[in-house]
Amino acid sequence: MSEPTPLARGPVAVSPAVVRDGWEVDARIATGALTLSDESPLxxxxxxxxxxxxxxxxxxxxxxxxxxxxxxxxxxxxxxxxxxxxxxxxxxxxxxxxxxxxxxxxxxxxxxxxxxxxxxGRALLRLQGAAAAAVLAGVCAIDFGDAVTPNGAALRTSLAGVVTDIVRDDRQGVPSYLLHVERSSGQYLADTLLDAGGPSGLEVTGFRGLA
The missing domain is CATH 3.30.70.1400 (Aminomethyltransferase beta-barrel domains)
Structure with a gap:
């Protein structure tokens, strides 16, 4: 009897879960305009x-x-x-x-x-949607306007008290931000963003990848 293939898991809790590329990822598919996904399998x-x-x-x-x-x-x-x-x-x-x-x-x-x-050893989240900059501005002092942090910009700053690499990586013209932190801070940052984005309709969605 062959041994079961071990699963890799990111730092953010997922429920319900599905397996993709050997990783346990969130099975939810959001329908709203503002989403948060765990991209840690990248x-x-x-x-x-x-x-x-x-x-x-x-x-x-x-x-x-x-x-x-x-x-x-x-x-x-x-x-x-x-x-x-x-x-x-x-x-x-x-x-x-x-x-x-x-x-x-x-x-x-x-x-x-x-x-x-x-x-x-690291967590990677993606916050995407027209209101994403406003959500980030609520937990960070950086100006996320297009004139200061356009698509393709990268910076390291404190986001909700956590040192974070913030990468603007728009998808099909929609503002999108990759947030790279220590693995131990991944769940905290996800929870903080969900709280900050709740009034704007922020939803969790499954792993998307770079494409």
């Missing part, structure tokens, strides 16, 4: 390299910005999350291949770099 690879060196050119994006790219494992989102820091998000179960691909890409730069798989 591969999360953290890169450190000199702020303005060859590694930056190899990754194709600078501090505070994002770009879609194919680094050898399919389309990924490359985020300039800090000075000399990048967060690369890819499809579920690709973290190992993505890490190896990035290491190979950076090997020829001659610079000291580190590439770490953070997939299971």
């Amino acid at each position: 591969a999360k690879v953290h890169v450190r390299a000199p702020f303005d060196g060859a590694g930056r050119a190899a990754l194709g994006v600078g501090f505070g910005r994002t770009a879609r790219a194919d680094l050898g494992t399919g389309e990924v989102l490359v985020v300039g999350s800090g000075p000399g820091e990048w967060l690369v998000l890819g499809a579920p179960n690709t973290a190992g291949a993505l890490r190896a691909s990035i290491e190979q890409r950076l090997a020829g730069t001659g610079e000291f770099t580190t590439v770490l798989d953070l997939t299971h």
Whole structure:
């Protein structure tokens, strides 16, 4: 008798649950215009390299910005999350291949770099909808207007008292924000956003992925 395949679980409680790509994810499908989803199954690879060196050119994006790219494992989102820091998000179960691909890409730069798989140690939420900026503004002092934080912007700040990477990643013209935090803060942040977004009709929906 074969052993059952172990399931991976994100930090946010799901009910009802369904299995996708080996992960237990929320089975709900929201119908409203403002949604919150747990995107923790996405591969999360953290890169450190000199702020303005060859590694930056190899990754194709600078501090505070994002770009879609194919680094050898399919389309990924490359985020300039800090000075000399990048967060690369890819499809579920690709973290190992993505890490190896990035290491190979950076090997020829001659610079000291580190590439770490953070997939299971971090939480990733997506808040999406026309009212998403207003919800975030209720728990954060940042100006989320288009003039200050347009699509493709990335920043690190305190969101509801938690250090958070905030990435604006609009989908089909709809404002959408990826929120990357330590795994231990994932449930707290989800609960806080649901409370803040309740008056605006915020609903939980299932895992969406990068597409």
